[in-house]
Amino acid sequence: MQTMSDFIQNNKTTIQVFILIISIGSGLLVYLTWYVSPDEITERVKVIANTENGCIVETMDNFAINIGSCDAQSGETIVATYDAKIKERALLMNPTG
Structure with a gap:
C-alpha cells in the first residue's frame, strides 16, 4: 500500500502541472472580473437625443453614450x-x- 508521501513523489510533475493550471485559471478569472465590472462616473452631460432606446448624451470629453431612459430634451444639460x-x-x- 502506498503512503501519501510515496504518492506525492511519484506524481510530482502531475501535481505541479495541476497547480499551474489552477493558478492560470484563477488569474484569468480575476482579470475578467475586473475588466467587466463597472466603473461608474457621475458627471454633467449634454443630451444629444432622446430616442426610444434611451438618452444619448455627450460627456465632457466628447464621447456619445447611451444612459438609458430619461425625461430630458435634446440640448439640455443633465447630471x-x-x-x-x-x-x-x-x-x-x-x-x-
Missing part, C-alpha cells in the same frame, strides 16, 4: 451616471479615434 469603461472599450475598438 448622469454611466460606466467609464465604455470609453476604454470604444477606444480599443477604434484606436484611430
Whole structure:
C-alpha cells in the first residue's frame, strides 16, 4: 500500500502541472472580473437625443453614450451616471479615434 508521501513523489510533475493550471485559471478569472465590472462616473452631460432606446448624451470629453431612459430634451444639460469603461472599450475598438 502506498503512503501519501510515496504518492506525492511519484506524481510530482502531475501535481505541479495541476497547480499551474489552477493558478492560470484563477488569474484569468480575476482579470475578467475586473475588466467587466463597472466603473461608474457621475458627471454633467449634454443630451444629444432622446430616442426610444434611451438618452444619448455627450460627456465632457466628447464621447456619445447611451444612459438609458430619461425625461430630458435634446440640448439640455443633465447630471448622469454611466460606466467609464465604455470609453476604454470604444477606444480599443477604434484606436484611430
